[in-house]
Amino acid sequence: MVSILRRSLLGIAFISLGGCVATTYTMVAPGTVTVEALQVTPGEAWNQVPPMLSPSSRRTTRVWTRDGLLLDRLVIVPGVPDGEPIVESDRKDAALPVFRAGMLPNEIEELTESSIFKLFGEGGVSVNTSSLRPHRFGEHRGILFNVEVAVSDGPDYKGLVGSFIVDEKLYMMMYFGAEPYYYDKHLAEAEAIITSARLSGKG
Amino acid sequence: MASSRSAFAILAALLAAPLAAQEDIDHKIPPGYVPEQGPDEKGIWMEIEEYEKAIQQSALLVKDPDLNNYVSSIVCRVAGDYCNDFRVYIIRNPGFNASMTASGVMQIWTGLLLRSRSSDEVAAVIGHEIAHYTRLHTLERLRSVKKSMAAGSIFDFGITILTGVNVPVGQMTAILNVLSFSREQETEADFLGTRMIAGAAYDPHAAYRIWEGVIAEEQAAEVKRENPGIFAATHPDAAVRAKELKAWITATYGPPDAELVSNIEHIEIMNRHYLFLMEDQLDTNRFGRTEAMLKRHAEIGIEPSLIRFFYGEMFRQRGQEGDLTRAMDAYRHSIEGGAAPPEAYKNLGYLHLKNDEVAEAQVQFRKYLERKPDASDRAMIEFYLDEEW
Numbered sequence: 001m002v003s004i005l006r007r008s009l010l011g012i013a014f015i016s017l018g019g020c021v022a023t024t025y026t027m028v029a030p031g032t033v034t035v036e037a038l039q040v041t042p043g044e045a046w047n048q049v050p051p052m053l054s055p056s057s058r059r060t061t062r063v064w065t066r067d068g069l070l071l072d073r074l075v076i077v078p079g080v081p082d083g084e085p086i087v088e089s090d091r092k093d094a095a096l097p098v099f100r101a102g103m104l105p106n107e108i109e110e111l112t113e114s115s116i117f118k119l120f121g122e123g124g125v126s127v128n129t130s131s132l133r134p135h136r137f138g139e140h141r142g143i144l145f146n147v148e149v150a151v152s153d154g155p156d157y158k159g160l161v162g163s164f165i166v167d168e169k170l171y172m173m174m175y176f177g178a179e180p181y182y183y184d185k186h187l188a189e190a191e192a193i194i195t196s197a198r199l200s201g202k203g
Numbered sequence: 204m205a206s207s208r209s210a211f212a213i214l215a216a217l218l219a220a221p222l223a224a225q226e227d228i229d230h231k232i233p234p235g236y237v238p239e240q241g242p243d244e245k246g247i248w249m250e251i252e253e254y255e256k257a258i259q260q261s262a263l264l265v266k267d268p269d270l271n272n273y274v275s276s277i278v279c280r281v282a283g284d285y286c287n288d289f290r291v292y293i294i295r296n297p298g299f300n301a302s303m304t305a306s307g308v309m310q311i312w313t314g315l316l317l318r319s320r321s322s323d324e325v326a327a328v329i330g331h332e333i334a335h336y337t338r339l340h341t342l343e344r345l346r347s348v349k350k351s352m353a354a355g356s357i358f359d360f361g362i363t364i365l366t367g368v369n370v371p372v373g374q375m376t377a378i379l380n381v382l383s384f385s386r387e388q389e390t391e392a393d394f395l396g397t398r399m400i401a402g403a404a405y406d407p408h409a410a411y412r413i414w415e416g417v418i419a420e421e422q423a424a425e426v427k428r429e430n431p432g433i434f435a436a437t438h439p440d441a442a443v444r445a446k447e448l449k450a451w452i453t454a455t456y457g458p459p460d461a462e463l464v465s466n467i468e469h470i471e472i473m474n475r476h477y478l479f480l481m482e483d484q485l486d487t488n489r490f491g492r493t494e495a496m497l498k499r500h501a502e503i504g505i506e507p508s509l510i511r512f513f514y515g516e517m518f519r520q521r522g523q524e525g526d527l528t529r530a531m532d533a534y535r536h537s538i539e540g541g542a543a544p545p546e547a548y549k550n551l552g553y554l555h556l557k558n559d560e561v562a563e564a565q566v567q568f569r570k571y572l573e574r575k576p577d578a579s580d581r582a583m584i585e586f587y588l589d590e591e592w
Contacts, residue, residue, distance in 0.1 A: 093426050093427060094426075095425075095426040095487065095488045095489050096488065097488045097520075100522060102557065104553050104556060104557065105583055106549070106550065106553050106580075106583075107519075107520075107553075110485075110520060113486060114485075114486045114487075114488045117486040117487070117488075118488070122487060123296045123297070123298045124263070124296070125263075126262070126263055126295050126483060127486060130579040130580070131579045131580065131582075132579070132580035132582075132583045133580070133582040133583050133586075134582065134583055134586045143583065145580075150262035150263055150295075151262060151263075152261050152262065152263045152294075152296075156262050
């Protein structure tokens with residue numbers, strides 16, 4: 001989380017200097033929300049994080065939070081094509097793992113684990129996934145699994161990830177919450193959003 | 204051959220003059236030394252205390268007594284009378300690093316264990332860090348940090364060491380500037396550290412051999428690091444350093460053994476902890492480095508079933524042409540070796556699925572669940588065992 005944290009603080013500093021409109025949080029109201037080809041249905045209001053505060057995200061990725069980016073976040077990744085990573089980095093030597101259309105559940109789990117390892121700051125973090133299980137996202141077969149992230153100088157995080165592949169594209173929803181308290185606080189809502197995600201027009 | 208020998212002789216002669224002086228390098232402080240705190244240094248020492256507390260509370264601190272006893276015993280054997288001056292913390296990080304604070308807090312990253320082929324090589328890095336401490340380099344560096352950060356806090360600098368290498372570049376550069384030991388200090392630590400390990404009956408040749416391994420890994424890397432990390436960036440060029448050390452050590456202690464031989468204690472400790480150590484390395488997604496590591500582990504005699512399992516993991520995750528077959532072979536060899544982790548069966552099963560060999564996949568999946576009945580992914584595996592899918 002360190003790199004995210006530091007970048008976020010830099011971002012905040014920049015905003016306060018520039019007062020740029022495009023960098024403000026926006027509210028996500030309860031009800032069905034379309035993120036590219038993905039439909040999710042929050043039951044409560046969330047705050048959509050401005051892209052500047054989430055530089056590791058793909059352009060189409062949406063990041064939401066309830067209590068603040070460092071305490072909880074819901075990451076919605078719609079349609080990663082074959083050969084592309086699920087997170088981004090401006091470092092040429094980041095060695096980001098990439099999605100492959102033929103990936104099986106264990107490989108999506110590993111792809112996620114390694115991506116989170118990079119996202120939270122390689123070397124300053126230990127990531128473990130568990131409880132890989134099947135889940136249906138509408139008509140599409142997919143998976144759910146749990147994540148635990150130990151960060152060297154921050155709180156521990158727990159998370160829940162849902163994912164499925166349609167037409168060689170990866171769809172992923174990740175929820176992280178700081179331990180103790182914040183993970184449990186928003187788990188029910190986050191789990192409902194993740195498990196009810198659908199491909200728009202097809203689910 | 205003759206020309207390379209004479210080239211070596213010339214090099215040795217060139218090095219002889221500065222190297223002779225290295226014999227005089229000795230500890231500057233006695234055991235039990237407590238640095239006198241300057242009148243304006245109270246804050247900095249308090250921050251160092253806080254830093255140690257942060258390490259103690261870090262989620263990445265390895266608390267396993269087996270690993271801690273192993274590393275601490277090497278520290279004490281190398282440190283001799285200085286043993287009680289150090290608190291040793293093992294940090295879960297697959298990078299290559301060890302560090303020391305002016306208060307005697309020594310950090311060893313698990314990546315150092317992954318790259319050491321014997322207790323001698325672990326001892327060599329530890330000896331180097333202790334030499335920095337007893338030559339007062341660490342204290343001098345701390346004071347220079349304080350000077351350059353007069354208006355700020357050094358706590359951030361401590362956190363950065365804890366965090367590893369992946370911080371914003373500008374900040375990293377600033378920190379490296381204040382962190383650097385001088386080239387002279389590094390050389391002093393190399394020579395005094397080597398004398399210390401030789402005095403503790405470790406193989407002095409380990410002092411450059413650890414670097415040779417790191418150089419080989421760097422050459423094998425598919426993605427080179429833009430910033431080679433704190434340890435490499437603040438230390439003299441590894442190849443030059445290894446060459447200089449080798450010449451001096453060979454002249455002082457005689458030639459190295461023809462073959463590198465590890466020691467049973469090191470191999471056994473690696474075997475007992477290999478799974479978690481290598482799983483962190485796999486998460487780096489750096490296949491060239493992982494493969495170089497696995498080659499070295501095979502050379503020193505780490506349990507072949509475990510090494511083959513990770514070859515399987517590496518090939519499968521790399522996914523280049525032919526890797527699927529290579530991975531399947533590696534898992535099979537791991538299983539044949541008799542000490543494969545249950546995941547070897549599971550991941551072999553998944554590869555059968557990729558080949559549309561459902562029946563073969565199910566055989567492996569059943570074996571996985573037999574060996575790991577409480578597997579957390581049982582629901583996923585049972586899904587694939589269900590004939591309906």
